[in-house]
Amino acid sequence: MEASRELNFDTLVIGGGIAGLQASLDLADQGFTVAIVEKDATIGGKMIRLSKVFPTLDCASCITTPKMASAAHHKNITLFTYCDLKSLDRVSGLISAAVTQRPRYVDPDKCIGCRRCEYECPVYVDDEEQGGFAARKAIRIPFSNVIPQLAVLDVENCMLCGKCEKVCPTDAIDYFQEPENFTITTKTAILTTGFDLTPVENKQQYGMGKIPNVIDSMQMERLLAPHGPYNRVLRPSDGMEPDSIAYVQCAGSRDKSMGVPYCSRVCCMYAIKQAMLLSGALALADITIYYMDIRAFGKGYEQFYQNAKAMGIEFVKAKVATLSEGDNGGVTVRYELQNGEGVTTRDHDIVVLSLGMIPGWNPMGVCPVSVADDHFIHTPLPKLTPTITDMDGVFTAGAASGPKDIVDTISEAGAAAMEASNYLFNLKNARKAVA
Numbered sequence: 001m002e003a004s005r006e007l008n009f010d011t012l013v014i015g016g017g018i019a020g021l022q023a024s025l026d027l028a029d030q031g032f033t034v035a036i037v038e039k040d041a042t043i044g045g046k047m048i049r050l051s052k053v054f055p056t057l058d059c060a061s062c063i064t065t066p067k068m069a070s071a072a073h074h075k076n077i078t079l080f081t082y083c084d085l086k087s088l089d090r091v092s093g094l095i096s097a098a099v100t101q102r103p104r105y106v107d108p109d110k111c112i113g114c115r116r117c118e119y120e121c122p123v124y125v126d127d128e129e130q131g132g133f134a135a136r137k138a139i140r141i142p143f144s145n146v147i148p149q150l151a152v153l154d155v156e157n158c159m160l161c162g163k164c165e166k167v168c169p170t171d172a173i174d175y176f177q178e179p180e181n182f183t184i185t186t187k188t189a190i191l192t193t194g195f196d197l198t199p200v201e202n203k204q205q206y207g208m209g210k211i212p213n214v215i216d217s218m219q220m221e222r223l224l225a226p227h228g229p230y231n232r233v234l235r236p237s238d239g240m241e242p243d244s245i246a247y248v249q250c251a252g253s254r255d256k257s258m259g260v261p262y263c264s265r266v267c268c269m270y271a272i273k274q275a276m277l278l279s280g281a282l283a284l285a286d287i288t289i290y291y292m293d294i295r296a297f298g299k300g301y302e303q304f305y306q307n308a309k310a311m312g313i314e315f316v317k318a319k320v321a322t323l324s325e326g327d328n329g330g331v332t333v334r335y336e337l338q339n340g341e342g343v344t345t346r347d348h349d350i351v352v353l354s355l356g357m358i359p360g361w362n363p364m365g366v367c368p369v370s371v372a373d374d375h376f377i378h379t380p381l382p383k384l385t386p387t388i389t390d391m392d393g394v395f396t397a398g399a400a401s402g403p404k405d406i407v408d409t410i411s412e413a414g415a416a417a418m419e420a421s422n423y424l425f426n427l428k429n430a431r432k433a434v435a
């Protein structure tokens with residue numbers, strides 16, 4: 001049997017979101033070699049999928065794409081996308097990671113990203129990158145600014161009609177591609193595996209997945225994005241321009257029944273951001289935010305909140321009990337006002353659930369790093385060295401260790417890179433002393 005390839009780098013970064021990219025760039029600029037292992041077909045994480053970002057309202061892809069490109073073109077960084085981390089352990093003083101390259105069914109050395117396969121493919125399925133509001137092909141470049149620009153074939157939906165193979169100008173389609181196993185050996189690792197949204201499908205009272213115009217906050221990011229599914233904000237069920245949009249805060253955070261008792265920190269701010277963007281996109285629409293408390297914790301965030309109020313966004317301090325299907329495709333919100341005025345209902349055209357954050361990865365069975373009670377990666381010294389884990393030479397940054405906005409994620413990524421850099425220097429000096 002052919003031995004699996006072994007590749008050597010100074011640092012391994014698991015997760016190519018904004019935390020992983022920043023940490024990798026900081027280390028690579030110091031001369032260290034970095035491998036980024038990303039499970040997705042592209043680097044960029046959630047940030048590349050956002051519309052604009054609070055508190056500055058910068059276009060997310062305008063500020064994320066340059067970081068992605070810098071990492072992809074840096075001579076000291078090697079990207080391994082569409083890869084699964086099978087194990088990460090310490091072996092003879094080094095970090096050894098077993099990684100599997102999943103087949104794209106497209107030869108990465110031949111694909112030129114021309115999309116001719118995508119145009120020719122006859123299969124249409126829901127496009128998860130557009131919140132399920134648009135269709136994609138079975139073979140496709142997932143979205144326009146993916147890095148690397150390589151097509152991916154989704155075997156679940158492929159009819160094996162052969163049309164992509166016929167039109168590919170470089171013979172890149174390979175229906176027989178197999179997974180490839182390889183080992184990455186490094187001296188340090190940084191875990192930047194980010195977050196997922198709280199699954200609320202099981203929370204019956206919100207009707208997610210059942211009431212067509214109840215959507216989640218990431219879906220609203222897509223409706224607001226310049227390259228979104230409709231190029232404007234429309235109601236998913238019937239394409240109507242909405243007159244009234246509501247947000248339900250803490251839908252999936254601060255909720256013990258869902259196993260998420262903590263505050264996810266970013267939901268108040270992203271709901272306010274989206275509400276402001278909606279006010280710009282739909283000048284006549286009423287926008288209401290049902291909230292328990294507004295947590296505007298960062299620099300400039302309180303002012304951002306005050307600006308939203310001044311723009312006419314309505315903040316209703318209330319606990320939302322249920323969402324149900326109203327008349328003409330609307331959604332009825334039943335809520336209890338927190339000023340003691342009792343329970344009442346109101347109809348909206350779209351209701352957005354401000355979902356919280358849960359860990360993007362569970363290391364159990366893969367890596368001996370431990371997790372905290374909230375299931376995010378445990379950081380034993382959160383005050384003075386918040387990026388170290390309980391595994392020697394393994395650091396963490398961003399939403400992998402707890403809910404975080406981009407500002408805090410970037411700062412932590414820099415700190416984790418510095419910890420890794422110190423570790424590498426100390427290791428080098430210790431080796432010199434022994435020699």
Ligand SMILES: Cc1cc2nc3c(=O)[nH]c(=O)nc-3n(C[C@H](O)[C@H](O)[C@H](O)COP(=O)(O)OP(=O)(O)OC[C@H]3O[C@@H](n4cnc5c(N)ncnc54)[C@H](O)[C@@H]3O)c2cc1C
Binds near residue numbers: 405
């Ligand atoms: C709806 C919404 C709107 C938001 N808007 C804003 C905003 O306007 N401003 C702001 O400051 N913040 C905002 N945020 C928060 C922001 O998205 C996060 O701060 C940021 O994405 C955290 O970056 P990260 O790299 O830590 O995690 P992620 O973006 O989650 O990236 C993690 C990466 O790791 C990969 N990964 C996970 N597990 C593995 C594994 N086992 N192996 C390999 N790769 C793996 C993932 O595929 C992903 O690419 C918003 C969040 C949401 C949900």
